[in-house]
Every structure is written in structure tokens, then in C-alpha cells.
Amino acid sequence: MSASAESSVSSSGNAPLQAQLSIDFVVVGGGIAGLACALALRRVGHNVQVLERASYDGARGSGGVRVPPNLSKIFFHWGLRDALLRTAIVTTKLDFGRYESGENLGQHAWDEQLLKESRGSYLILSHADLYDVLFDAAVARGARVRHGCAVAGISAEGGAVTLAGGEVLRADVVVGADGEHGLARKEEYLFTAFGSGHAIIAYPMTGKIAIQVYAPDDGRAGHFGDEPCVDLSGIADGIGEIFKPAIACARKAIGPIPIKDHTDLEDWVSEDGALVLIGEAAHPFPPSTIQGTAMAVEDGAVLAKLFSHLSCPRQIRSFLHAFQELRQARVRAVRAGELQATFFMTADGPDALIRDAAMRAKAAAGRNVLDADAAKHGAEEEAVRGAAEAAAAAAAKWEEYRIVFGYDCEDEADDWWVQWGLLGERAREGTSEASDSEEGAGSGSGARRAPAPRIDFASAMTSVQVVEHSSSS
Structure with missing residues (x-):
């Protein structure tokens, strides 16, 4: 365990609401999304086991991660500010240039009022450092994380997860966080250079610089998790002389990873059991976007917030469907914006x-x-x-x-509970009391008690439709 574990616990000043009923979750996938989900669920009192097929070092990954304010505020609320700022760099501005010539096109400084309203900071750090912080915090909270643990099959109906070695694990809820191809499905700045069909994004990490290159599709299809095998010099054709030394010094990269506008999954919740998808398994984002990691962590935060109100088993499916309703509209709108930014x-x-x-x-x-x-x-x-x-x-x-950064996913989950969850519970309690009264009044005449109607929180919610406008480069 790294040194961040102690501060991950000691700096968590916000005591979250604890669920009245504690249940078992199995999270398939121990990347950033899976660890964040596990940490969030442990914070509200649920039992969590995380299964990750890669080794610890393999799961830590490589490259950099941009942590926008809507994501950093979640981490800060979870008590991770000190652990993150130990290795992260706080950005204050964006610099823009031309890809082919290196000409400076200007800069944009982060609006202090925007950051104040968002209650977060724009951070950049390595993927490995972020992984360490979340792993240490999740384990310190009591989550069990198993690396080198391959999953062979998932049965949503029985809440069963079968491992490659034959072991079968059972849970009240199975969370699929194993990515797009899984079984479940300091004062610094960022630099961006625009080109004709090309672009680069560069930002400092601790002792390193992360470089992401956008180029026309050449038919190759890499995936995150692949071994680095691509020379950037072979992709960054036509790049300006000022950038060539950095490209020449870069180690081999993962990719090329195609940018796709994925067809949305209509359902993130299995109809025949308590299986829910989060992160890339539910909504793959284009590679190297600002909000891909943020949306995955927001998923875990919302799921945990909803399940902090769990008091009886019948609420499980309603909470899962509420999660889907809350997250789908948000993710679709943000992803459409990220694609437009790429164009x-x-x-x-x-x-x-x-x-x-x-x-x-x-x-x-x-x-x-x-x-x-x-x-x-x-x-x-x-x-x-x-x-x-x-x-x-x-x-x-x-x-x-400004709107995306200012969004508070945990507040949205709490709003759902106040507006819909409590309403449903009170309606159920009122129906139950009325039935008890009728049974007492008619007991002498042989009257039978009518069963209380089931209340489906999911169907009671207003459905939000988001219309995406397609763009082409």
C-alpha cells in the first residue's frame, strides 16, 4: 500500500449517510471506474468485492489523466484532496497553437469564478498516481480488491459471477465496470495544437509530459490495455519543427485507438437480475477526452448515493433504474460535446x-x-x-x-430521493396503513386483506430525452 492510504482516511471530513440495509456488491473490473465505485459504496456502508483480471501494476496503466472540476470536487468531498495534490498539478490556463507551424494562437485562463462555483480544481496527473490514490482509499475503507482475477461468466438472474478457476461468487448487485470490451459491456497549463485533420494535447505530469496525438484513421484499431507498440513519429506526420524533439523522445504509445460514436445501450440495468453497467462498459467515450474518466467516477458516486438510502431489498431494482435515468441523459449530452470538441x-x-x-x-x-x-x-x-x-x-x-463543470452528481442523486424516493416510500406506507385499517374493520365478517400495490420508482420518474445532433469532421 502506498503512502496515500493514511491521508485518504484521515482527511475525509464528510461523514456520509449510512444505508440502513447493507448488501453485497461485486464489481467486475478494477480500473478507475471500479475502484471509485467500490470506494463510494463502502463510504455508505455496503460490502464490496472488486475483481480485476490484470495485475496491480498492469491495472495502474500509463499515460496521463485530466481531472476536470466536476470530477475533482467528488474526490475532494470523499476526503482525497491531500492525497491527490501530493502528485497532481493544478492547471490555470490553456495554451493553443498551430500543429504544422507551432504558431501561438493565444491562451485561455481558467475563470476563477467558474472554479469557485464548481467547488473543484482542474488537475492533471498520471493514471498510475490516480489509481494508487483510489486503490488505497477503497482498501482502507474495507473494500476487497482482487487482482489477477479473471471472470469467465456473469449470471444476472442469480447475481452470480463465475471466475476462470471455477469459483462462483454471489452478490445482491453485480456492477459491470470492465470497460467497452468487457463481459458486462501546481500552477501549470495544458497545451493544444490544432492542425488540418490533426491535433496534439500535451500536459505535464510529475517528472514527465503526457502527449496525445489525433490523426486521420489509418485502419488500425488498438485498445487501452494493449502493450505500447506505436512510434508517435509515424502518426504525427506534418507536425511543426518546434514539436519534433518532443515527439522523437516519446516512448512507444498505445494505439492508434479509433474515435467512434458508439450506439447507445438502451438499458444499463439487466431485466432478469440485479446487474448494472457503469463507466466504459455502459457508455464508451472517445479516447483522450476530458470527461471520459469523470463520467465513470460520477456513475459510481451516484450509485452509492442512491444506495445510501437502502432500507429494504425491494428498493434495489428501483434504485438501479433511478441510476439509469439520472445518468443516461447526463452522459449523452457530455459525450456529444466531447465529440464536437474533437472535430x-x-x-x-x-x-x-x-x-x-x-x-x-x-x-x-x-x-x-x-x-x-x-x-x-x-x-x-x-x-x-x-x-x-x-x-x-x-x-x-x-x-x-461552465455547465458541465458546475454539475454536482451527488446532489442530483439526493434530489431524486427527496422528489421521488421519499414520495414512493410515503405512498407505500400510506397504502399499507389503509390496508391494515380495512383488515381490522372487516375481520369479523371474514374480509380478506388486499395486497398492497407495488410502487415502481423507475416508472414514476419523468423520462428525459436528449437529442444528439450528428457532426462530421
Whole structure:
């Protein structure tokens, strides 16, 4: 266990509500999503066992992770601030440049008010460091994490998980967190360079620099977890001279990983048993996006918040369906924005010229290149309609970030309980009391007590539909 374990426990000043009924969860997949889910469930008093097929070192992974404010605030609330800040770097701005030439297109400083409202920080750290923090915290809370533990099959109906060696584990709820291809399904800055069909994102980690390269699809299809085997110099064709030394010094990379707009799963909850999908198993995100890791951790936080109110077994399925209702709309909207951001970075032809002209003009005026106020003055100063439109689009994207960063997933789960969960419970209690009264009044005449109707929280909820507009690069 690393040194972060002690602070993970001692710094957790927020005592969460404990479930009246403690049940057993088996989490299939011990990556970031699985560990975060396990930690969240242990915080509210449930029993959790995590199964990860890779070794500990293999599961730690490589590369960097961006932790936006909507994610860091969850970790801070869980008492992990000190452990994270021991290795993470706090970013204060974004720098933008041209991929082919290295020309500086300007920068955008994080809005202090935005960060204050979000109650989080924008952090960058290595995947391995984040894994260590979550593993230590989950284990310290009492979760059992088994590495080198391959799962051969899952039976949703019986809540049974069969391991490769034949061992069968049973749980009240099985959580699939094994990814897209699984059985269940300090003051620093970020730098981004835009190109024609290409882009790079670079940011510092402790003693290292993470580099992510976007390039046209060449037909190869790598996956996270593969052994690094790709030379960046073979992908980053046409890159500017200023960037070539960094590319030449980079170790081999994983990939190339295709960017896909996946077909949404209609159901994340099994109809024949207590199996629920979270993270990449439920909603794969494009690789190297800002919010992919955040959405997976939000899943675990919401699931645990709902199950902190568990008091009887009949609530299990209602809570699982409530989780699906709460998360699907949020994830679909955020993922659509992430895809649009990828198209924005890799724009080609006239779209790229308009984008770059707008950013240059705002940088020359000393403004943040994605600032909404800059967009309002863009047409007057640049006298270029297309540039003003591009500025407005960039400003709209920045406002979208404000909304995404400010979202509090745990508050949303609590709101569901107050608006729907308690309502259902009180309705059930009222029905039960009325039935008891009728039975007492009619007992002398041989009247039989009518069964109390079952209340389905999931069907009582308002369904939210999100319409995604397709984009093309």
C-alpha cells in the first residue's frame, strides 16, 4: 500500500449517510471506474468485492489523466484532496497553437469564478498516481480488491459471477465496470495544437509530459490495455519543427485507438437480475477526452448515493433504474460535446482558417481566446463574419464547460430521493396503513386483506430525452 492510504482516511471530513440495509456488491473490473465505485459504496456502508483480471501494476496503466472540476470536487468531498495534490498539478490556463507551424494562437485562463462555483480544481496527473490514490482509499475503507482475477461468466438472474478457476461468487448487485470490451459491456497549463485533420494535447505530469496525438484513421484499431507498440513519429506526420524533439523522445504509445460514436445501450440495468453497467462498459467515450474518466467516477458516486438510502431489498431494482435515468441523459449530452470538441480541434480547410483567425484576433486584443465577451466584440474588431461566428461557437462551447463543470452528481442523486424516493416510500406506507385499517374493520365478517400495490420508482420518474445532433469532421 502506498503512502496515500493514511491521508485518504484521515482527511475525509464528510461523514456520509449510512444505508440502513447493507448488501453485497461485486464489481467486475478494477480500473478507475471500479475502484471509485467500490470506494463510494463502502463510504455508505455496503460490502464490496472488486475483481480485476490484470495485475496491480498492469491495472495502474500509463499515460496521463485530466481531472476536470466536476470530477475533482467528488474526490475532494470523499476526503482525497491531500492525497491527490501530493502528485497532481493544478492547471490555470490553456495554451493553443498551430500543429504544422507551432504558431501561438493565444491562451485561455481558467475563470476563477467558474472554479469557485464548481467547488473543484482542474488537475492533471498520471493514471498510475490516480489509481494508487483510489486503490488505497477503497482498501482502507474495507473494500476487497482482487487482482489477477479473471471472470469467465456473469449470471444476472442469480447475481452470480463465475471466475476462470471455477469459483462462483454471489452478490445482491453485480456492477459491470470492465470497460467497452468487457463481459458486462501546481500552477501549470495544458497545451493544444490544432492542425488540418490533426491535433496534439500535451500536459505535464510529475517528472514527465503526457502527449496525445489525433490523426486521420489509418485502419488500425488498438485498445487501452494493449502493450505500447506505436512510434508517435509515424502518426504525427506534418507536425511543426518546434514539436519534433518532443515527439522523437516519446516512448512507444498505445494505439492508434479509433474515435467512434458508439450506439447507445438502451438499458444499463439487466431485466432478469440485479446487474448494472457503469463507466466504459455502459457508455464508451472517445479516447483522450476530458470527461471520459469523470463520467465513470460520477456513475459510481451516484450509485452509492442512491444506495445510501437502502432500507429494504425491494428498493434495489428501483434504485438501479433511478441510476439509469439520472445518468443516461447526463452522459449523452457530455459525450456529444466531447465529440464536437474533437472535430473543433481537427477541423480542416475553411473551418480551420476561420477558427484560427478568430483566436488570433482575440489573443492580439489581450483576451481569452474562448471568452464569451470576446465573441461579442469579434465582428466589430475583425470585420469578418465567419471569424465572429467561430468566436461565438467557441464561446458557446466555453459556456457549456461552465455547465458541465458546475454539475454536482451527488446532489442530483439526493434530489431524486427527496422528489421521488421519499414520495414512493410515503405512498407505500400510506397504502399499507389503509390496508391494515380495512383488515381490522372487516375481520369479523371474514374480509380478506388486499395486497398492497407495488410502487415502481423507475416508472414514476419523468423520462428525459436528449437529442444528439450528428457532426462530421
